[in-house]
Amino acid sequence: MTLLSLTISDVEVGQELPPLDIVLTRTLITATAIASRDYQEVHHDPSIAVERGSQDIIMNILTTNGFVGRYITDWAGPNTFIKSVKVRLGVPNYPGETMKMRGKVTAVTGNDVTVVVTGSNSMGDHVTATIEIALP
Amino acid sequence: MSTATSQTDQDKQAFWQQLQSFVGKEIGPPQPAPDEVNIPMIRHWCEAIGDNNPIYLDSAAAAASVHQQIVAPPTMLQAWVMAGIKPRVVSETSPYEEMNQLLFSHNFTSVVATNCEQTYDRYLHPGDKLSMTTTIDSISPEKTTALGTGHFITTRQDYFDQNNQRVGSMLFRIIRFRPAARKETASNAVRPRPATTHDNSWWFDGLQNAKLFIQRCTKCQALRFPPGPVCPTCVSMDWEPVEAVGTGTIHSFVITHYPQVPGLEYPLPVLLIDLDEGVRMVMNPIDTDIADLAIGKKVDIVLCATDDDLTLPFAKVHK
Numbered sequence: 001m002t003l004l005s006l007t008i009s010d011v012e013v014g015q016e017l018p019p020l021d022i023v024l025t026r027t028l029i030t031a032t033a034i035a036s037r038d039y040q041e042v043h044h045d046p047s048i049a050v051e052r053g054s055q056d057i058i059m060n061i062l063t064t065n066g067f068v069g070r071y072i073t074d075w076a077g078p079n080t081f082i083k084s085v086k087v088r089l090g091v092p093n094y095p096g097e098t099m100k101m102r103g104k105v106t107a108v109t110g111n112d113v114t115v116v117v118t119g120s121n122s123m124g125d126h127v128t129a130t131i132e133i134a135l136p
Numbered sequence: 137m138s139t140a141t142s143q144t145d146q147d148k149q150a151f152w153q154q155l156q157s158f159v160g161k162e163i164g165p166p167q168p169a170p171d172e173v174n175i176p177m178i179r180h181w182c183e184a185i186g187d188n189n190p191i192y193l194d195s196a197a198a199a200a201s202v203h204q205q206i207v208a209p210p211t212m213l214q215a216w217v218m219a220g221i222k223p224r225v226v227s228e229t230s231p232y233e234e235m236n237q238l239l240f241s242h243n244f245t246s247v248v249a250t251n252c253e254q255t256y257d258r259y260l261h262p263g264d265k266l267s268m269t270t271t272i273d274s275i276s277p278e279k280t281t282a283l284g285t286g287h288f289i290t291t292r293q294d295y296f297d298q299n300n301q302r303v304g305s306m307l308f309r310i311i312r313f314r315p316a317a318r319k320e321t322a323s324n325a326v327r328p329r330p331a332t333t334h335d336n337s338w339w340f341d342g343l344q345n346a347k348l349f350i351q352r353c354t355k356c357q358a359l360r361f362p363p364g365p366v367c368p369t370c371v372s373m374d375w376e377p378v379e380a381v382g383t384g385t386i387h388s389f390v391i392t393h394y395p396q397v398p399g400l401e402y403p404l405p406v407l408l409i410d411l412d413e414g415v416r417m418v419m420n421p422i423d424t425d426i427a428d429l430a431i432g433k434k435v436d437i438v439l440c441a442t443d444d445d446l447t448l449p450f451a452k453v454h455k
Binding site for chain 2: 005022028031032034035036037038039053055061062063064065066067068069070073074077078079081082083084085086087088089090091092122123124136
């Protein structure tokens, strides 16, 4: 797979990122938790998750960050330098949901670009993120 | 009364000063990453997340990019230092544990993460060996949120490489809070359960996740409440939830005395609240004297857990 790589001249304020829908399977939520070395039971054990007041297992925060990072470079390509990822957390990501990722360029200054991304499911926004990147 | 109030104020002031004494403290010794930054962990991460950016695993593509060599996904920063399946031994004398015990002793017993902000000084390469320090960055004054009343606690983690150069940092914010009002009733009965159906359970689930939703027709945009499958305006069955701001006005109210239902306290005011968005909901008041109820008064909607399984909206009436 060849990824398109953007340069700063390809980007303008108001530009929308291509949408990305992530189907949240139980395997995905568990595999991403373990890949990030997060063994908290609420991310893989449904009965313990329910005991602790959750409806089911939930995506861990490291994975939320990971999907935000992926969504940015799926769009901007391998020459992106991600400078910061700031996320605000909302409703949990349960298995069976789909996280709809949407994003928009909100600022371009020199080679720096600011993008605002939301990842929402049927209950509302799971994540609202502000990402700062540099492009060649 | 005034003496009691000033005593409470003094207690609050002392507690706040005690809390502030934790700001700036390091939680414990630096935590070393168990392994160097390595290709197998990067591969597991990229496969699980579905990240096909070639700079993480394809050396030729990485060499041709601005990064010039294989790099780790920047958002993996925290993963390198995770303790893994064996929980890290936490000393009870660490400032973080002391702070938590202090908050716990004031009934701030629940915790929810709200923000995570990572900043990267440079991308990491296979072979980098990290260590991490954690500092208590800030503690907010008492705030009342939909979850309850509590303090936002921000910790700062700084990540250093084998040459003791900082490679990134992370601000992590949680709220430690008192779960919103759970009044014990004499009979210890719980509040009656709502009758949930396929068409309205999403709305109660939203409350359980601290969101007050209104249904919006995606065809004609009309808002509606209570939840139902069909738009009463245009009969479309397509809808989406939108989050209410949480403010409104008393349209009308009654005060019920009888019959008394176990799990509720009497006399029980029942309010019709016009949300500022334009839909009307029935709810009980909270933190409000009956004498302060009047048609036309402004209210703030507060979401309160009445027990482990039920969260409902309540109206806090402005004085």
